[in-house]
Amino acid sequence: MTDFDALAKVWDADPRRADRARRAADAIADAVPLRNSMRVLEYGAGAGLLGLALAGRVRELVMLDSSAGMIEAARARIAASGAPNVSADLGDLTDGPWEGEPFDLVVSLMVLHHVPDVCLLLRRLSNATRPGGWIAVLDLEPEGGEYHDPDFEGHHGFSRGTLRRAFSAAGYAHVTVRNALTTEREVNGELRSFGVFLATAQCESPAPVDVR
Ligand SMILES: C[S@@+](CC[C@H](N)C(=O)[O-])C[C@H]1O[C@@H](n2cnc3c(N)ncnc32)[C@H](O)[C@@H]1O
Secondary structure, eight states, X not given: OOOHHHHHTTGGGOXXXXXXXXHHHHHHHHHSOOOTTOEEEEETOTTSHHHHHHGGGSSEXXXXXXXXXXXXXXXXXXXXXXXXXXXXXXXXXXXXXXXXXXXXXXXXXXXXXXXXXXXXXXXXXHHTEEEEEEEEEEEEOOOOSXXXXXXXXXXXXXXXXXXXHXXXXXXXXXXXXXXXXXXXXXXTTEEEEEEEEEEEEEESSOOOTTOO
């Protein structure tokens, strides 16, 4: 398991993460009709980089993350930004469903590959989205396992077929998956590029709240 509480302390030390989040925000804005009436959930928000890049274009942005260290970092960034419409809370929807108002849009960047039961998470996110609302997920294209340390237990990216099946099973329609950007990481002293997809879909029939 990746220790995100420890990583939160050094998340900003690599400027490539902020750059990736800005490019992800632009890709989402190109693919989803953003409106200033929208309530948006950023799931697995980390230190809040993507959410703050989107916050000026929507009504409200709620960040959720399962790492207390990341939420502390996100709250510090929100306070420094002065953004009045952004909040950050500790939470893990694989532990239980969202109990608040549903969102118009759910966004997520580089989170899915850390979640063991992706189908469960997508159903919980669908349940947290109003009918007709959107989801926009960016994560790794299939890779050979070089992106993380050899003992990493998560997913080595996602194929188009896996994504389409998982989104459809969770109650999403109009699933579109495209290449969005690359993310760079040093592997054995060499800078390598890894592809990142953007999957978008609309919530047709939100999954029931008690699904497992
Ligand atoms: C690779 S980081 C990406 C952070 C941020 N989205 C970014 O791109 O800068 C993955 C994030 O997902 C969070 N995470 C992992 N599993 C989670 C879960 N089940 N529920 C909520 N957050 C989770 C981690 O705590 C971490 O902040």
